[in-house]
Amino acid sequence: MVETVHLSHMPPELALFAALYTDVENASFLKDQLLAGNADFEYAFIDASMVLSTTHVLAATFRAMNDYINDRLKSRNVHSEIVFCLSPNNNIGEAFRRFGVSETTKDLLVLKVATTPQVTLDSVSQHLSSxxxxxxxxxxDASFRKIADVDRLRKVYKLGAPQTSKGKGGSKPVNGTTSTSQDKEVDTIRHLETQILGVMALRGAT
Structure with a gap:
């Protein structure tokens, strides 16, 4: 289920491929490939529990791609830059510890930018499936609402305490909730998303 995303104001040939996985069993192997600098595994491997929504991660991705186009990368490549751009501060190592894949990651977001013509939907899909x-x-967004660790996101971005009780994926609808409760949940996530985007933008201004 690798999806192609075309970000506004980006060159059409610079496509973004995104895939989301749960119950990942080989996160340690994937991290080892990154640490070894294996070019075949040049992806943004992100712990999906640290992503609140598609807007959250695409905002970081847009900034990384824009810096790539303008030769302003602060990290090794555009994929590591995506992970870095999720961070609320300028500590690259901390960004990878908080947002990157770890040995214990179970929910994984994978992003690949088509920096060469050889990077296609088929090539990415085949490699990831293998x-x-x-x-x-x-x-x-529905998938991220089930996965996101809202309490940890609030802590990392230094935001206020949650207003409602939460399970693994933060405050989310449970059996028997009314549509009003679900609407409030969506409003809460949107408000948190706005706060997070503000923190990310503030870091970019410093």
Whole structure:
């Protein structure tokens, strides 16, 4: 279920490919490939529990791609820059510890920027299907609402305490909730998303 994303104001040939996985069994292997500098594994491997929404991660991706186009990368490549751009501060190592894949990652977001013509939907799909042991799911807000660790996101971005009780994925609808409760949940996530985007933008201004 690798999806193609075309970000506004980006060259059409600079496509973004995104895939989301749950119950990943080989996160340690994937991290080892990154640490070894294996070019075949040049992706942004992100712990999906640290992503609140598609807007959250695409904002970081847009900034990284824009810096790539303008030769302003602060890290090794555009994929490591995506992870760095999720961070609320300028500590690259801390960004990878908080947002990057770790040995214990179970929910994984994978992003690949088509920096060469050889990077295509087919090539990315085939490589990921062969090397990631997990369950594919849709790259959408509904998936992230089930995965996101809202309490940890609030802590990392130094935001206020949650207003409602939360399970693994933060405050989310449970059986028997009314549509009003679900609407409040969506409003809460949107408000948190706005706060996070503000923190990310503030870091970019410093």
């Amino acid at each position: 090397n990631i042991h997990g369950k594919e799911c849709a790259f959408d």
